[in-house]
Amino acid sequence: MNAPAFPENQQKTAESAFGLFSAGQARHIFSRAHGSGLEPVVVEAAPRTFYIQPGMVNVALFETAEGLLLVDCGCAGDGPALLAAVRSVSDAPLHTVVYTHGHSDHAFGLWAFLEAGERPRVVAHENVPAHFRRYMKTAGLNARVNGQLPGPDGKTWASEESDFVWPDETYRDRLTLTLGGERFELVHGKGETDDATWVWAPDRRVLAAGDLVTGYLPNAGNPRKVQRYAEEWADAADAMAALRPEVIIPGHGDLVRGAAAIQDELGAMARYLRHIVAHALDGLNAGRTPDAIVESLRIPDDLARHPRLRAIYDRPEFICRNVVRRYGGWWNGHPADLLPAPAAARAAEIARLAGGTAVLAARARELQDTDPPLACHLAEWAFLADRSDPVAQECYVDVLERRAAAEPSLMAQVNFRVSRQWVAEARREGR
Template identity: 30%
Template sequence: MPAHPDLVAQNAQFTKKIHHIAGPVYSAVGYAASNVHFLVGEAGIVLIDTTETTQAAENIFADFRKISDLPITTIIYTHSHRDHISGATVFAEGRDVEVIAADNFMSDLVDVDTTRPAPNAALMTRTKRHFGISLAPDERISVGVGPGDRPMKGMGAGYIEPTLRISQTTQMTREGFDLELAKAPGETPDHLVVWWAGERVLFSGDNFYHAFPNLYAIRGTPYRDFDAWADAMDQLMAYEPAVLAPGHTQPVLGQEAIKAALTDYRDAIRFVVSHTVEGMNAGLDPITIAADLKLPEGLRDKPYLQEFYGHVGYASQAYFAGTLGWFDGNPTSLGKLPAAREATKFIALTGGAAAVADAAKQALAEDDTQWALELADRLIAADSNASTGRAIKIQALHIMADRTVNAPTRNYYILAARELREQDS
């Protein structure tokens, strides 16, 4: 299926391989959305993260057993997102193992309070669209920070509860490795980074990967603290690592290359904050602020800041909502009409559903696909010539999916189009 060539090229990051990154340390990349890191000691192995499914864990472990047959004795979770914690039982092989995490290890995917109302169905629907779950491998080019062809059997099934929780920077020795575990909130508040000074290797979790950071996930997430994430880059740089082993994409090698990447990552986050705050203080709404927002020269062309996963415009809108809330400052928005009511009035004003449908078709012909989507949405919301609206929207979504470099957006467009098609089948 067609896709933006830069997004296709990003697949080079996901070549399935167990990388030897330093000394007795290895990183499994390309087997699933997230990486698994092995620190091989004399009598056992320290494992950092466990991937997203039991099937992926089994595939990784089978290949790693060609390198070492030592048992896993310690597992460290960098954070609580499901794609990092779901293969632990496979690596434990039925033994009791030490499992280490931050003391605030919890997210929208782990330790959810089931006694309180939660948008679980909405989150699941949007998560499937975000990651392109149910798309064929040739449809799902990638997830932005992981391969498109991912084993899905056992998703979330292999989680083991932590046995040790870290509340502050902690020095520990495991299997001969003198390690430092430090809290470093970024993509999640519960992030831990792991530092092995012996070969100057830093395991950064999802605080860095080879794509613009996912400051807001369109699957739906609580507000992510932009300033904390930017500060984490300074925290990582202070180690002066020679090897950076991220939770997604390939390792970064060389102290200068790592410093440059982390500096640019930090500056990109801070730019989004400063640009958005400038617009907020000028009284602009979040859509206007985010429209056509681009990173400044010197950052926008960096390979690890391309919008394969995170998106600059989405991030800006998330910062607005996370700091000022949903209200855009326009008093009209305080009593805004529901979509169906507004659409009915709009269609009547423009001369009827046929006129709106013709305008939407014209927008498609003129390559104004976003306007075509918005017109189609009014037909659908008002249930007036809705089947034509769905057909136009499906066509526009596929055009936009082919053009975007952002993998979650592409997946979301394609699956949303499929769902619309199924309504009329």
């Protein structure tokens, strides 16, 4: 396949995929007191159409004769900065807000507008309320998985109905909004979530995609999150491409401009995801184990090297496992793992056979540069065999940290570093 005619611009836009990222805000995602601390980016993407980046996510603003249509509203802490950014370009009333999905970084900044006296209607897919209720039900889990710290109110995650601005109106498949005589098409698609909406403004040739477009490999395989939908994500990419938009305001990262660049990106995204889905299903239908399916996955070079599909957040292997989980369940196919011995008991027996945890730890360090995956197993066995052993603790943290530091995928980095949490817990237990 020939290289795209616009690689320099694609590479440039991909470099800002995580927006105005603030580690402090990321650790207090539901705190209204924690914004990004950075100056919001405001760009007129098309006439009366604005791309606003108040923090790590993007917001689309459409100005109409009847008022403003806002697509997403950022994290809770983005609210004041987003309000100021909107008012810097228009003093028209906020008429309607659309949530592209119910994630913590996209649907929680609206409180600032409400406190300022705005009373917009809020529209979302019919699954968004269930998404919010799941957040409430799993607040402790989500806070831990997302590395959250307590905010000024002591809370780490949204857990009460008053923490949410609930939709006033929901829809199932498609919904047409008319503002100031202009149509805005809301279309449901599954991808990172089952409650996703993308918004098409046909008169402006602008599409607000939410997290169905992000400037990096789709987050369709997050290892510690609920089911993702790679197959339907590809369908959504095709549906968006069929409209031939000239501008896409993505959920994260820079604007995507130009019909050719958009067709290239959406087409490549759909092919990438379908390649993984087909590989996983072929393996399941052939009776292969999940590990064998993932280990044999190969991504075509033109897709693996696409500048706007880099594996800097998710990984193709994780997406593949998510497809396997969806169609084939949670079991890894190994009979001994169906009702296994406790992990600590297995590790202790391996350590006994090897000659002790020190032997396992030493071998892990020997292999950490030449065979990082095997080194991680050895280090983990040493630690699990004796959680109180300082040598095993140090080895476990060091080997997994080395693996994380060499890993481009944020999801892999974060989860390799769970080793730090486990060791910290073991040290607290030993006091």
